[in-house]
Amino acid sequence: MNDRQVTAHTIREAFAAGSALVRGYFWRCAGLVVVLLLLSFLGSATRFIMLKAGLPVLNVVTGFMWAAIYGILNIGLYRGLWMGLSGQSIGIGHLFWGFRLPSRWRLPLLWAVISLPLLFLPAQQAHAPVPPPPAWLWPLGPVYLVVGIVVGYAFALTARFDVGPRDALRMAMGIFRKGKRRWLALPLLAALAMMGAAMLIVLLVVLAAVLAAPLHLGKPAIGLLGVGIALPLMFALLMAIFPWMGGAMLAASGSLADADPAIEGS
Numbered sequence: 255m256n257d258r259q260v261t262a263h264t265i266r267e268a269f270a271a272g273s274a275l276v277r278g279y280f281w282r283c284a285g286l287v288v289v290l291l292l293l294s295f296l297g298s299a300t301r302f303i304m305l306k307a308g309l310p311v312l313n314v315v316t317g318f319m320w321a322a323i324y325g326i327l328n329i330g331l332y333r334g335l336w337m338g339l340s341g342q343s344i345g346i347g348h349l350f351w352g353f354r355l356p357s358r359w360r361l362p363l364l365w366a367v368i369s370l371p372l373l374f375l376p377a378q379q380a381h382a383p384v385p386p387p388p389a390w391l392w393p394l395g396p397v398y399l400v401v402g403i404v405v406g407y408a409f410a411l412t413a414r415f416d417v418g419p420r421d422a423l424r425m426a427m428g429i430f431r432k433g434k435r436r437w438l439a440l441p442l443l444a445a446l447a448m449m450g451a452a453m454l455i456v457l458l459v460v461l462a463a464v465l466a467a468p469l470h471l472g473k474p475a476i477g478l479l480g481v482g483i484a485l486p487l488m489f490a491l492l493m494a495i496f497p498w499m500g501g502a503m504l505a506a507s508g509s510l511a512d513a514d515p516a517i518e519g520s
């Protein structure tokens with residue numbers, strides 16, 4: 255299937271592509287997401303151990319390494335999602351697609367360097383009971399958000415077209431061009447949808463607790479009821495939101511790559 259056959263030109267089309275990916279490949283996508291989350295947990299646990307052991311420098315070094323590795327794995331996740339979106343088979347091996355060529359490492363390494371200041375936060379605030387965000391983070395927060403969106407599209411473009419970091423970033427910067435700025439809002443709308451779904455799950459748990467009140471269940475039973483409702487729903491939400499949002503960004507990336515010289519003729 256030609257790369258341009260799955261290209262969204264509106265936000266609705268992008269979300270429709272993500273929804274089609276979830277419907278057609280839910281369990282295969284879930285396998286990729288589970289492995290990615292387990293590896294991410296391993297990285298977080300390693301950093302936590304370094305921090306508790308009083309090794310802040312090693313904590314930052316480990317954080318930098320895992321930020322780069324996680325970025326490469328994200329490119330692999332996009333690659334697997336692209337296989338499904340274009341009607342091909344998805345396998346766990348796609349998650350490690352980004353490790354196969356050094357050209358696919360450079361963008362995640364750049365993102366790890368950009369994220370380096372954030373790695374110092376746990377070490378600086380480890381002993382604070384409720385660590386407040388440092389003052390310098392407030393003005394940088396929107397900058398990191400926008401840069402993260404650009405890098406996210408660059409990851410998707412790398413996975414979809416197998417282009418180098420320079421071409422991927424150039425095309426991703428297209429979200430600031432007239433006629434393409436709607437793609438800047440796409441990840442934000444997806445995040446709002448995820449928050450809305452999470453709030454709906456909370457409301458369902460509260461509703462279940464209210465309906466169970468006449469049964470005079472004890473607090474442990476009410477807690478188990480809430481957990482029994484929330485856990486499977488949260489799991490399903492996590493397993494669906496990654497391929498849904500990833501599929502939408504991959505479909506949008508085709509619009510960003512329209513008439514790009516790096517893609518023409520490939």
